[in-house]
Amino acid sequence: MRSATATLAKAYLLWFLPGLLLQFPLVALGSALRATGIIKPAVGFQVLSVLLNIVLAPLLIFGIGPWPRLGVTGAALATFISILVADVLIIIYFEKKYHYLRFRFPLFTPQTRIWGGMLRIGVPAGAEFVLLFVYIMLVYAIIRGFGPAAQAGFGVGARVMQALFLPVVALSFAVSPVVGQNFGGRRADRVRRSVYSAIGIASVMMLVLTLIAYLAPAALIGVFSHDPRVIAFGSDYLRIVSLN
Missing domain, CATH: 1.20.58 (Methane Monooxygenase Hydroxylase; Chain G, domain 1)
Known part of the structure; x- marks a missing residue:
C-alpha cells in the first residue's frame, strides 16, 4: 500500500512541480497589473486557469471521450496545462493591451539595488511559506506510523x-x-x-x-x-x- 502510494505521488509530482514553476510568471505579472489598479484581467486569467483545470481534470483522470485515462497523473497534467494557458494569455495581454510595461529582453540585466529591496520585502513573507512547508513535512513524518x-x-x-x-x-x-x-x-x-x-x-x-x-x-x-x-x-x- 505504501509503495503504491509513493508511486502515485511521484507520478503526480512529475507534472505538478513544473506547474508550480509556471505559477511564478502568472503571479508576478498579475501583481504588476494589480499594482497599477488593473484588477479584472489579473483575476480573469486566474479564474480561467481554475475553470480550465476543473474541465480538464476529470477528462484526463477518468479518460472521458477521446482523452487518455491517466489517473493521478491526469490531475497534475490538467493543472500544468491550465497554468501554461494562463501564462501565455497574460503575456499576450502585456504585449498587446498593457501600456505601462513591456518585455524588453536587453533590459533583463542584474539590478542588484532593486533585487535587494525586493528581497528585504519578500524574504520574510517567503520564510512564512518555508515554515509551513517544514511543518507539513514534519506532520507527515510523525503520522506516518499511523x-x-x-x-x-x-x-x-x-x-x-x-x-x-x-x-x-x-x-x-x-x-x-x-x-x-x-x-x-x-x-x-x-x-x-x-x-x-x-x-x-x-x-x-x-x-x-x-x-x-x-x-x-x-x-x-x-x-x-x-x-x-x-x-x-x-x-x-x-x-x-x-x-x-
Missing part, C-alpha cells in the same frame, strides 16, 4: 482548510491595491475605511467558516473520501485546527 488513512485524513483536512481560507485571500488581493492607491493619493479616510471594512468582512466570513468546520467536519471530508477512517482522522484535524 498508516495511510491518517495521512490521507490529514491531507484532505489540510486542503479543505486551505480552501476555506480562499475567500479571505481573495479579499486581501482586492483590498491591497485600493489601500495602496488611496495611500498614495493621501486619502487617509479611505485607507481607514477600506481596512476596517476588510477586517469586518473577513471576520464575519471566517466566523461562519469556523463554525462549519467545527460543527460539520465529516461533511466536508466526506466530499473527498468515503473511507470511515479517513473521515474520522480528517474530522478530528478540522475540528481542532478550525479553532485557530
Whole structure:
C-alpha cells in the first residue's frame, strides 16, 4: 500500500512541480497589473486557469471521450496545462493591451539595488511559506506510523482548510491595491475605511467558516473520501485546527 502510494505521488509530482514553476510568471505579472489598479484581467486569467483545470481534470483522470485515462497523473497534467494557458494569455495581454510595461529582453540585466529591496520585502513573507512547508513535512513524518488513512485524513483536512481560507485571500488581493492607491493619493479616510471594512468582512466570513468546520467536519471530508477512517482522522484535524 505504501509503495503504491509513493508511486502515485511521484507520478503526480512529475507534472505538478513544473506547474508550480509556471505559477511564478502568472503571479508576478498579475501583481504588476494589480499594482497599477488593473484588477479584472489579473483575476480573469486566474479564474480561467481554475475553470480550465476543473474541465480538464476529470477528462484526463477518468479518460472521458477521446482523452487518455491517466489517473493521478491526469490531475497534475490538467493543472500544468491550465497554468501554461494562463501564462501565455497574460503575456499576450502585456504585449498587446498593457501600456505601462513591456518585455524588453536587453533590459533583463542584474539590478542588484532593486533585487535587494525586493528581497528585504519578500524574504520574510517567503520564510512564512518555508515554515509551513517544514511543518507539513514534519506532520507527515510523525503520522506516518499511523498508516495511510491518517495521512490521507490529514491531507484532505489540510486542503479543505486551505480552501476555506480562499475567500479571505481573495479579499486581501482586492483590498491591497485600493489601500495602496488611496495611500498614495493621501486619502487617509479611505485607507481607514477600506481596512476596517476588510477586517469586518473577513471576520464575519471566517466566523461562519469556523463554525462549519467545527460543527460539520465529516461533511466536508466526506466530499473527498468515503473511507470511515479517513473521515474520522480528517474530522478530528478540522475540528481542532478550525479553532485557530
